[in-house]
Amino acid sequence: MPYQDVFVLFWEQVKQSIQEGRFAKLTMAKTIGKPDLKNIFVRPLSSEGGFKVLVKLRYQSRETEDEENELTLEEAFVFLKSHLRTSFTSVLLFTTTKDVTFKINKKGAGRITENSPTFRDVIQPKPDLE
Template structure:
């Protein structure tokens, strides 16, 4: 199956984990070749308005740059990095770890594993506490 379709499913799982209060962390990793950009770390960022967006930290060989994006913008930005240069994205939740991979034939796959984290991210817990996310 084309990786774009699978990435949409993966992103839906990210949003679902936020709505369920289980989101811990999101990382793009495993680059194609030796690239300047090494990882992208995604975390929740709470806004003063009581809403949230995503903070994307782009880790290069020599520096880190942080960008903030709405939920919709983050999908577009993150999907632009798939196969350019990243082949793997990892969603960590308190219920499971979900790995998105794209292979050389442009086929995407999702693999579910036991959770690495026992607790949701601190911002996720704050969002639950403030009633931004209703469980």
């Protein structure tokens, strides 16, 4: 199945884990080539205006500062999807009940696997009040 279709199924699990309060974090890993962008992390944010996530871009070089953005879930989906197969080939969803991994193979097919949970608790960072 094309990775885009599988990623939509994977994202349904992300949304369900959020609705059930089990979402701990999400990580994009397995970079393609040697890019400066090392990882993308997504964590839940406690927000008064509805559910938001903190998206953090971590770079290889120490000269480049990490970037952080507060996004809605839909904005995060579009943002992460744009980095699939251009920068990253895997996305890991960590929940309190299971870890779910989305991977893209060399032929462009996606697949989802599940493992035992890494996290027991959900930790929500407070948004910056600047």
